[in-house]
Amino acid sequence: MRVSGSDLRLLQVFESVVRNNGFAAAEHELNIGQSTISNHMTALEERLGFVLCQRGRGGFRLTEKGRAVYEASRRLGKALEDFSSDVASVRGELKGELRVGILDAIADDPRNLLPQALAAYGRIAPEVKITLVQERPLDLQQKVADGQYHCAIGSFQKRIDGLDHEWLYDEWHGCYCGRGHPLFDPPGEVTVEALGEAAFVHRGYWRDEDAFRHVAWRVAATVFQIEPQLLLIRSGRYIGYLPHHYAARLEAAGELRALLPDLLTHSCPFELITPSRGRHSDISAAFAQTVRQVWQVG
Template sequence: MEFRNLRAFVEVVRQSGFTAAARALNSTQSAVSKSVRQIEDEIGAPLLDRLAHGPRLTEAGEIVYRRALRLLAERDDLTAELDALRGLKRGVLRLGLPQLGSGVVFAPLFTRFRQLYPEIEIRLIEHGSARLEEILRMGDIDFAASLMPIAEDFEWIEVRREPMMALLPRQHPLAARSKLKITDLRDSPFILFESGFALNRIIIGACRRSGFEPKIVARSSQIDFIVELANAGLGVAFLPDMLDERRPAGGPVGIALDEPETDWRLALVWRRGAYLSDAARAWLALLQQAHKA
């Protein structure tokens, strides 16, 4: 079973289609389709239900996809480790960061890293935490920033902890409060981030522990837009305290959420037992040093 075919199959699943997978691989749709067919011929079973709305994994496809992720990641580790043994310096640090809070947390570290290692290129991708963890498992990045708790297949270091703030319009009946319980907001509509953002998990989890499901009236990936929606009275939004400055003058009121397990806790994670390049180890050392300071 060729790695090239496995990569094509994984990309079809990740991109939810052959056309998008071909673009991601700089290939053609027919070549990607042929690669998937070759795997199916080799194992004697279909991997995808092509009649579904978008390719859907069969039972055999689930097994092959899970194993393919591990095999491709191990191959990348092998290549990197052998390059280091030969004295080859890639000089690339691959980081996956969420859109929420990354600038505040990591920008000073980027500056310091560039001062220490000016020849190392930093490659960044931005997604929600759930998507970043999937990319990390594939070995396409060295580290990802994600909200705690962290899955057992990752190692991690916590880099920031912030209380959660509820954003309410100034005319809201609860706007004068200094703290809020999640149950105080039971009857208020919620404005959340898009589904890939782990912050949603914190808020929805708090609601469910208190015995209710929130009424979600809007979702967005744009912080400023969410703040404006809250200010317009559409519903209550949530941000970590360090982003409170994103509230404009005369904008919504930020009130601390006095609720267990709702702190915004950001960690840098990497695959447990994975080989780390020289650049990755240098970044981790800098982060650990900053964390201890």
């Protein structure tokens, strides 16, 4: 299939339908009627030669081929945006979109200098549109590797091929319980044995040796982001690891307690990851250099 300008318009309509989970919601985003959307979808399916989605009384649902086309369409859109950025770079301009991935629960960490990096980058590339997206570590790695994001900043304990890692800083974690938990105000000293009997909320993307180094935890819940982990800990039913900077305010307010802080503490290295293959666009290379300068690394 040789993609034409009219095909790009059909793909834009298709992406909007998927994002909005149906024709009705996409109508407001696209500012066209449902009948026109339906005609565009039919035209795209005829162009491709297969059905993209099921629609009707049972609701909207992508087919397997529709899901594959949606992902391919998104990659095409990013490639076109990068092409526009490259052309602007040829003219000596930094224009286009910079797509950066981050982890959750980092905004209040004084070691995280991303706000300063964004401010410095804005001074040298004021016309670049920045898209900042929060994802799980493995999702960030995969999307940087396949070009959906130009780079990402986070802690990546399970590495994948095709990425370069540059250390920026360390984030320190400790084990906490919430008010109402039996270990929050125990009758005696907190012991490793008592911790092993408590319900533990585990972060699913951590290596076991990080979380289970000192205690054989009884894992009773698993999360993949820090905010749901905090909610479970604050319920008074679970204990678990949190970044110290993230827990500090609630600990000072008497809502959290650090458990065996001298023993149960460890660091997570935060890194800048970029694709190791292919040419980096000027806007992404300039951002990576800005990050290095702000953190004074490299």
